[in-house]
Amino acid sequence: xxxxxxxxxxxxxxxxxxxxxxxxxxxxxxxxxxxxxxxxxxxxxxxxxxxxxxxxxxxxxxxxxxxxxxxxxxxxxxxxxxxxxxxxxxxxxxxxxxxxxxxxxxxxxxxxxxxxxxxxxxxxxxxxxxxxxxxxxxxxxxxxxxxxxxxxxxxxxxxxxxxxxxxxxxxxxxxxxxxxxxxxxxxxxxxxxxxxxxxxxxxxxxxxxxxxxxxxxxxxxxxxxxxxxxxxxxxxxxxxxxxx
Ligand SMILES: NC(=O)c1ccc[n+]([C@@H]2O[C@H](COP(=O)([O-])OP(=O)(O)OC[C@H]3O[C@@H](n4cnc5c(N)ncnc54)[C@H](O)[C@@H]3O)[C@@H](O)[C@H]2O)c1
Numbered sequence: 001x002x003x004x005x006x007x008x009x010x011x012x013x014x015x016x017x018x019x020x021x022x023x024x025x026x027x028x029x030x031x032x033x034x035x036x037x038x039x040x041x042x043x044x045x046x047x048x049x050x051x052x053x054x055x056x057x058x059x060x061x062x063x064x065x066x067x068x069x070x071x072x073x074x075x076x077x078x079x080x081x082x083x084x085x086x087x088x089x090x091x092x093x094x095x096x097x098x099x100x101x102x103x104x105x106x107x108x109x110x111x112x113x114x115x116x117x118x119x120x121x122x123x124x125x126x127x128x129x130x131x132x133x134x135x136x137x138x139x140x141x142x143x144x145x146x147x148x149x150x151x152x153x154x155x156x157x158x159x160x161x162x163x164x165x166x167x168x169x170x171x172x173x174x175x176x177x178x179x180x181x182x183x184x185x186x187x188x189x190x191x192x193x194x195x196x197x198x199x200x201x202x203x204x205x206x207x208x209x210x211x212x213x214x215x216x217x218x219x220x221x222x223x224x225x226x227x228x229x230x231x232x233x234x235x236x237x238x239x240x241x242x243x244x
Contacts, residue, residue, distance in 0.1 A: 005221045007034035011079035012224070013071060014038050015062050015119060016089030018045040020187035021138070024217040025086055030055045032221065034084065037075050041089070062089045062115025063107075072122040082126045084224045087116040087137045087160075092189060097151035105152045112156035113163065120167055124176070133176035134224040137164050139235060140182055144243050161235055168233030177232040179223045184239035186210040207240030 005028070012029045016022040017038035026049075030036045036055035040046035043059025050057030058074065060067035075082050091111050093104040116137050127133030142150045143157025160180060168178040184205065190198065202209060219238045222228055237243045 005029075005032040005218075005225055007032040007084070007221075007225070009033075010083040011035045011075055011081050012037065012084035012086065013075055013082065013119070013123070014086040014088060015115065016040055018042045018049055018057075020189060021183055021185055021213045021216050022086070022088040023049055024213040025088060025220045026050075026055055027053045028214075028217040028221050029084065029224070035079050037071065039071050039089070062087075062118060063110040065118055068115070068118040068122050072119070072126065076126050081130055082123045083130075083132060083134060085119055085123045085127075085133070085135045086220060086224065087119055087135070089115050090138065090189065092150075092192060093152060094149045094193075096149055100152055108152040109156045109159070112153070113159040116160050116163060120163070120178070124171065127171070127176045128174045131175040133171070133174070134226075134228070135167065135171075135176065135178040136220050136223045137178070137180040138183065139164070139180045141184060141237075141239060141243050144182055144235070144237075164235065165233045172232055175229075177223070177229060179228075179231060179234045179236065181216065181219055181223070182235060182237045182239055182243060183216045184211060184237075184242050185213045185216050187213055201242070205240040205242045206244065209240065211238070211240060 012034040014026040017026040018040035026036050026038045030053045038050045038057050039060045041061045047057035137160050139160045140157040142154040164180040216238050
């Protein structure tokens with residue numbers, strides 16, 4: 001990757017980092033000198049990927065408060081700091097809304113909005129104490145514009161936008177910025193979308209293609225960098241123009 005960032009002396013948590021966008025974010029932060037703690041519900045894969053990039057892999061479920069607390073406690077204990085938090089973990093349970101079960105609804109809200117909330121709540125005491133923090137959340141086109149078959153996901157991702165803006169206002173006084181990106185990339189998550197829908201997505205994208213997950217990571221690293229200290233509450237599309 002040609003972009004250069006300096007995260008020497010910084011510790012970072014990246015959720016949902018076993019693959020896709022999260023793995024690329026963790027890789028770029030680690031290459032840039034951060035001590036990265038990668039969290040994923042897929043314990044075997046996260047440990048394997050983390051070893052390959054010189055990071056720490058931790059099995060954990062962002063929808064479970066004890067798992068979240070255990071991660072932040074470990075990072076604080078091992079590094080003395082938590083500088084960067086990237087809330088990226090995600091799942092899909094797509095169905096038209098009249099066929100969504102309570103579990104489809106609850107699971108998606110609990111991972112996306114709930115996981116983002118839980119990790120912010122858990123990291124804020126440390127970030128406030130050090131009067132420094134960079135939080136980057138991951139929202140979606142669905143949250144910005146709505147999307148057929150994704151009432152649960154769109155609600156969760158729109159919720160993340162409200163959470164990002166509220167947290168940005170609450171935490172600015174402590175040197176903590178809170179921003180979100182809205183990505184559009186070719187990952188396992190998108191592979192689960194039927195081909196016809198994928199083709200429609202590409203056709204609706206001015207760039208006429210999907211990004212590689214590695215094209216998303218530099219935008220996150222920038223928002224997570226010290227230099228981005230006057231940007232907060234922003235929702236940055238990294239999406240080839242689909243949300244225009
Ligand atoms: N790919 C896209 O085009 C796109 C578009 C908009 C938003 N997003 C968002 O980007 C983020 C990353 O998506 P991706 O495409 O890389 O998906 P992905 O499926 O490739 O990766 C998601 C990762 O999250 C992990 N995960 C799921 N539930 C978890 C939990 N409860 N606790 C911890 N980890 C969990 C999975 O195991 C997986 O490794 C998600 O929040 C997604 O909603 C992606």
